[in-house]
Amino acid sequence: MKFELISKFKPTGDQPAAIKQLTENLKRGEQHQVLLGVTGSGKTFTMANVIQNIQKPTLIISPNKTLAAQLYQEFKEFFPRNGVHYFVSYYDYYQPEAYIPQTNTYIEKDAKINEEIDRLRHAAAQDVLSRKDVIVIASVSCIYNIGSPENYQSVSFQIQTGQKISRKDFISHLISMQYKRNDIEFKPGTFRVRGDVIEINLVTGEKVLRVEFDGNNISKLSESPFTIFPATFWVAPQNKINIAIANIRLELEERLKILKKQNKLVEVQRLEEKTNYDLEMLQETGFCQGIENYSSQLEFRKPGSPPFSLVDYFGHFNKNGFLMFIDESHIALPQIHAMSVGDKARKETLINYGWRLPSAIDNRPLRWPEFVERQAPTVYVSATPARYEQETSGKNIIEQIIRPTGLLEPSIEIKKTQNQIKDVMEEIKKETEKGHRVLVVTLTKRLAEEIADYLVDHGIKTQYLHSEVKTMERPKVLNDFRRGKFDVLVGINLLREGLDLPEVSLVAILDADKEGFLRNYTTLIQTMGRAARHIQGRIILYADKTTVSMNLAIGEINRRRKIQEAYNKKHGLKPRAIIKDIRDWGFSKPEDVSMEFDLVQDKKLLEKEMKIAAKNMDFERAAELRDLLKKIKK
16 A cells, blocks of 8 residues: 545645755755754644655654653654554563673673554554555664564564465464464464464464364464564574574583683583573573574674664565664654764673673664665654754754744743742642643652652642653653643653644753753753643743753744744734644554454353453453443344
8 A cells, every 4th residue: 555644734824834844855865854843833734735745654763761752652643554563662661681790790681572562563563574565663772673574574474264274284384473372362373273273473463363273274364364473572483493503502602711711710600501492492492581582593694793673674575775763863863873982882791791692792783874765765753953953954854843833932931949849839829720731841760759849748739750750651641631630740851852742832851950951941942832832832941040051942942933923914814723622542452342243243152251351350341241241242
């Protein structure tokens, strides 16, 4: 299918000129451009129009999960008939494997994987490998190693009605793709067997595939033909696994010789035991804990060669190229620059002290030159592009300053820091009486929590939001804020770039004169932008002195305000409030029971499952099964 943009809006203001220029530059072969768009100017709509014009698979990189989720929702609405996906780190909690020599402390990798995000990651990768009309909104985790796209695709299994294959061989194939048999807890990535029927809960969680056998033939298939992709990214064909194991053993022997020469006998024993245990698991099951540390061997990559990331998945399948947007590029690009540095230092310590083989260092994110080498024609999107984007793009810097709504940049007031919390409370009361929302921006997580607690104690409905709030909970917090379940949101970094909160009329920036990363020119401009979607938007900077960053930010806000005022006057445009529906953020998490039993019409089976759930005191599941039974009986 082709990309089909569906929207009741038409490009207006300076959007048509921006869309035309970006499109023409891309068709002419320009590799780097900047879309310098202010908050509320419709940057996302401009991006969507460019995607429709260019008709190429698109990777959109966002600097954090919250912004990525917001973009995901918007693009799902713009392109409901195309493949729009969300790809971010799937850890709710992550403690990487590490070793501290000073205290002889080994820290084993500890992580809590969010199964919903894992499902969405697989759905994204599979669509990238199987369709052209795909948009993936990703965090910078898209530059991390996720395994070979060639292996992922070659291990996939295409089946169709009438295919000759025994039930036993079919099950073996599912297991080799890391699907687990589970007749009780039927969740994505598992299958269950009921006589001659095998039901597969696909790893994407999108559907249950029902396969019926008649002897050594597939007699009936709920969707035919169908391609089953692996349940994990870390897979390889069995013949490759056997070769890889042999190569790992050779590397182990060489490494043990080096450690023995250095008289590191503890390290020798440690490495030998750990590696041999992993190899035994690989041999028996095709998988082991920490398999990603052997990825270069499983993929037959040369030492020092770059890993395979989502960027490679785009490049692997799309021989005619793809399109890349880097949203809020002024912070996303520095993140990409820095990621491989810290990873390397941690891995080298593990290798030196016998916890890992030297090849483990090649399980890493892309280095900056490697990312640039794989970069598709790119549009850097930011209200405050940094020097790199500007210099790389040269003359291709397209401004989008005009807001179609005619809204002006917010007014700015500077107040002393003395009794700033007391003053903030008074300002909050003024806004909440009008039904407006307020953002309070502070410097640390602890301070954000303490201020939120203090405001709650004084009868103000408040919540905080920072990086320790779980990924999938952040959209809910923001939607509850917009709906008025609470009036004040306190935060630090997450309340800056790109958040679309049109109900916010006041942004209070505490300690605005503490010059540094959180109070520099770029950060101040971005934070102020959160009040730019409200007709009565205003900013209060609490500061005892006016810093260079404050002066520059205030000057730029005033410049943009004058441009909008001139446009409004010329076109007789009266500023109007943004009305934006509060919708679900687009995560299509299936209802467990209805998804699990969507193809089951066996009343006895459902009754049995309902009784088991009731016996286990899982009354919510039992009630859902009861309702499903009623539906079938009707």
